[in-house]
Structure formats: C-alpha cells, structure tokens
Amino acid sequence: MGIDSTDTMWTLQELADFLKVPKQTVYQMNWRGTGPRSYKVGRHRRYDPVDVRTWLKARSSDAEDAR
Helix, strand or coil, X not given: CCCCHHHXXXXXXXXXXXXXXXXXXXXXXXXXXXXXXXXXXXXEEEECHHHHHHHHHHCCHHHHHCC
C-alpha cells in the first residue's frame, strides 16, 4: 500500500499556504475553534485536506444562500 497525495496530512504552514493567510491566522482559528478540524500528532497539529475542503464549502457564500 503506497502513500498518495490524498493520504498526506498538511502541516500548519501548508494549510496557511493553501488558504493564502498568515500562520498566525491559522493559530487564531485553532484557538477560537473556528478553523478546520485538526489532529494532534505529538506536539504538532495536522490537517486532512478533505476536512479543509469540506470546511471551506460550508463557509462559501453559496452555503449562506441555502440557509
């Protein structure tokens, strides 16, 4: 069983790069509980790209129109 890109968890920096926001913004989202689901691996947080995309879709302007 090999590892492909869908198996790779993102680091905080990779999430910030993907969202094009400063790392501090991701730290704040974690602290406030408003960011995508994260997983603690030792002392580090990791993010599942599928969770991140689901989180983004739930926050789109189209999602607000559906409410």
